[in-house]
Amino acid sequence: MSAQAPVTHRFDSRDPALIRTHLAASFGTPLRVRVGLDPPRLWQHRIDLGPVRLTQAAHCGDLHIDLAGPDALVICQAVTAPVVRTAAGERHRFAPGDVFVLAPPRHPCTVRWQAGSITTCVLDLDLLARVAGTAPAGPASPLRLAALGPAPPHLVRHWRTTTAYLREAVLGDPEAAGQPLVVGAAVRMVAAAALTVVTDAAVDDTTARDRRDAGVGTVRRALAFMERHAERNIRAADIAAAANVTPRAVQLAFRTHLDTTPMAHLRGIRLHRAHQDLLRADPERETVSRIALRWGFLSHSRFTARYRAAFGVPPSRTLYR
Incomplete structure (x- = not known):
């Protein structure tokens, strides 16, 4: 339940072996790098926030990257670099400004990254499941990806605004970056934005058991837990687990009996x-x-x-x- 303090990594190298190792750490998956005729050079600035890794990277030359398939969701933005990506039998070309999913989680893909800069955000699947309210604990549920092509313009604006806010307002302020509650909230904010950008329209997964569990007893247990642990970086999933119900049930209970949400309370x-x-x-x-x-x-x-x-x-x- 504790938020991890930001950890910064900076990288600048022309060594293809070091570039491969560093990219593998950034994407969280084994990969192979093939270079063009020009010697490559990679610059990278990465910030690790526990279940979220934010990267700004640029390179000269022409990189072909074969990824084994990250056990995570990777959202990319082509800032100045054209990118060609093949995944799940689909091939897409992305122009500067496009925001897209690297590949479905755990699916291999091939990327041709031409000279220029990109940003990436790598998000743990467990974090996404908890923010989505699909799993109080245990393995994450599969994501329902809307498409593998470029995100529509209104969602691109939403993603840029959210990540810029995280970089500038949270990570750019040493005092804010040192506060676990602030960092934890920022991580969940980015995860929620990621789900909005890449997943299908929301589906009501409320079950009959969730409706049965959405009683005043659930509210009482949740309130007691929040009062005891308000100073900690607790999430909606933690509140649901303490109440011994699913996140859907605790959300429904608070809406029904208090006309609010657990996190708002x-x-x-x-x-x-x-x-x-x-x-x-x-x-x-x-x-x-x-x-x-x-x-x-x-x-x-x-x-x-x-x-x-x-x-x-x-x-x-x-x-x-």
Whole structure:
């Protein structure tokens, strides 16, 4: 349940063997690299966030990469490099600006990456299943990929906005990047955006058992768990597991009995914990922003708006009372 602090890797090499090893680590799968007539050179900046790896990479030359099939979802964006990818019997050409899935998870593919830059995001399948609410624990359910071609423009904008926010607002702020609740929320945000970009239209997987389990007992168990662990990077799947039901059931229970979602209620608990910290804080040593970050609120303006709505005054009034 703990969020992993960001770990940064930088790479710059002309050695084909080192390039192959580094790309294999980035994609999380064995691969073979074939180079063109020009000697290759690869630059790469990768940030590991536990179940998510974000990479910005550029190279000169012409790389042909045969991948065994990542046990993950890989979303790519061709920034300045044309890319040709063959996977699952389909061949697609991607122009700069296109966003696409590298291949169905665990399926081999072949990529021709021409000179230029791309970005990739590698997401663990277990994370995606938990964010989607299809598995409280255990093996992830198969993803329903909408298509292997370029994502439509409105989803490309959504993906770019989400990943840019993660890079700039979270990872670009050392104080925010050091807060487990902030990093955990950012990881789930990117996973949710990935599901929106690449999967088929949402399917209602609610079962008869989920509906039976969506009672007040489930709500009570979930609330008790959230109150005990609000300072930890808990997810909807953790709340469901504590209540001994599926994520679908706990979502339905909160909608039915509280007209909210588990994670929205958890944010409310954390808002009240932040209020208590502000009441106890020494204004000479603490700031509103630092306390907000501690409780997972990255946006100062949103935190202020929520705080004012809940307590009738801005958080600064509480701190400097």
